[in-house]
Amino acid sequence: MRALRALIHLEKFRRNIRAVLTLTGRQVCAPVKAGAYGHGAPEMARAALEAGASHLAVALVSEGAELRDAGLDAPILLLSQSLPCEIPDIIRYRLCPLVSDRDFALELARAAETASVRLPVHLKIDTGMGRLGCSPEDAPGLAVRIAGLSSLELAGTATHFAVSDSTGEKDRAYTGEQLARFSGALAAMREAGVDPGIVHAANSGGVTLHPESWFDMVRPGIFLYGYDLTGTAGEGSVPVPEPVMELRSRIVFIRKLEKGESVSYGRTWFAPRDTVIAVIPAGYADGIPRLLGGKGWEVSIRGRSYPLVGQICMDQCMVDVGPGADIPRWEEVSVFGGDAPGAGELAARVGTIPYEITCHISGRVPRVYVE
Numbered sequence: 001m002r003a004l005r006a007l008i009h010l011e012k013f014r015r016n017i018r019a020v021l022t023l024t025g026r027q028v029c030a031p032v033k034a035g036a037y038g039h040g041a042p043e044m045a046r047a048a049l050e051a052g053a054s055h056l057a058v059a060l061v062s063e064g065a066e067l068r069d070a071g072l073d074a075p076i077l078l079l080s081q082s083l084p085c086e087i088p089d090i091i092r093y094r095l096c097p098l099v100s101d102r103d104f105a106l107e108l109a110r111a112a113e114t115a116s117v118r119l120p121v122h123l124k125i126d127t128g129m130g131r132l133g134c135s136p137e138d139a140p141g142l143a144v145r146i147a148g149l150s151s152l153e154l155a156g157t158a159t160h161f162a163v164s165d166s167t168g169e170k171d172r173a174y175t176g177e178q179l180a181r182f183s184g185a186l187a188a189m190r191e192a193g194v195d196p197g198i199v200h201a202a203n204s205g206g207v208t209l210h211p212e213s214w215f216d217m218v219r220p221g222i223f224l225y226g227y228d229l230t231g232t233a234g235e236g237s238v239p240v241p242e243p244v245m246e247l248r249s250r251i252v253f254i255r256k257l258e259k260g261e262s263v264s265y266g267r268t269w270f271a272p273r274d275t276v277i278a279v280i281p282a283g284y285a286d287g288i289p290r291l292l293g294g295k296g297w298e299v300s301i302r303g304r305s306y307p308l309v310g311q312i313c314m315d316q317c318m319v320d321v322g323p324g325a326d327i328p329r330w331e332e333v334s335v336f337g338g339d340a341p342g343a344g345e346l347a348a349r350v351g352t353i354p355y356e357i358t359c360h361i362s363g364r365v366p367r368v369y370v371e
């Protein structure tokens with residue numbers, strides 16, 4: 001195996017799930033889209049179910065198919081909108097699409113009828129995300145229509161928040177408005193005589209900041225992978241999630257550098273003194289943001305911190321381990337996570353979110369599952 005790998009700490013993931021189950025007392029749907037945020041979908045899906053999650057969620061039909069092919073049998077919600085040509089696979093792999101409109105519902109119903117199956121679907125209501133979903137006003141009519149189709153089962157009703165992870169006053173108020181619209185639509189659906197099924201709304205921000213958004217089931221993603229974007233973890237009853245991914249490599253080469261000599265492309269860094277440079281085979285093609293170069297990021301070697309220096313290359317980056325360092329070649333290095341700061345801090349350093357960091361750890365980095 002190559003030196004660089006992503007260690008995936010399964011028990012931390014399971015603990016994060018159990019913490020959400022304990023906090024909310026609701027069913028948990030584990031989002032495992034985008035290869036489980038870069039952690040590896042079948043493995044994380046299996047761990048999620050072991051820890052007590054009842055549902056899985058993906059974005060793509062192909063992601064759902066991968067889980068079924070891996071032998072997973074739990075309900076799989078299909079969060080994104082598919083094309084009509086993907087409907088046969090939705091049925092073949094028993095996926096549960098979120099439906100935003102009548103036309104697609106009718107196409108699903110026709111195909112399910114032809115296949116002689118009853119397909120579960122969830123109604124998606126847009127309460128202010130401005131993305132997928134029907135309007136709250138259209139929800140009762142669409143729900144009645146779906147419930148009246150014998151080949152579809154209205155198994156759930158959902159919405160999605162735009163700013164639930166923000167503690168800002170305006171943002172909290174906006175989430176409150178979204179909740180009010182959702183509750184109004186649910187009441188109108190029940191009044192029209194339809195059972196909305198499993199009601200769910202809360203993403204990670206909803207779980208940590210908005211208990212009134214928990215309904216029957218919660219869908220936290222990033223929290224389960226170990227990141228709290230609300231800054232409220234540890235306050236009151238909100239648990240502190242544990243980062244699941246650690247990017248680990250090894251020193252493959254050690255070289256001396258004289259004061260004034262430069263490191264890497266563009267010659268952006270010059271040794272301020274005679275020093276020793278360790279070469280780490282981890283670059284932007286592995287998903288380490290190139291923008292991290294020159295930002296003073298510190299990796300961890302034997303529990304001590306050392307700065308990355310110079311620009312990050314496609315396949316390598318360099319660490320200044322200092323003139324007197326007694327560090328052997330082939331030594332282990334935590335690039336992020338483990339003894340080094342996590343993907344959350346790294347994301348902040350380059351102006352993005354931890355989702356993007358873990359999702360972008362590329363396919364050429366082996367995932368190693370550790371208990």
Ligand SMILES: *Cc1c(COP(=O)(O)O)cnc(C)c1O
Nearest residue numbers: 031079160203204219220221222
């Ligand atoms: C990705 C996703 C989630 C999970 O969001 P987090 O911010 O990771 O908690 C929940 N619901 C929907 C519809 C999603 O697309």
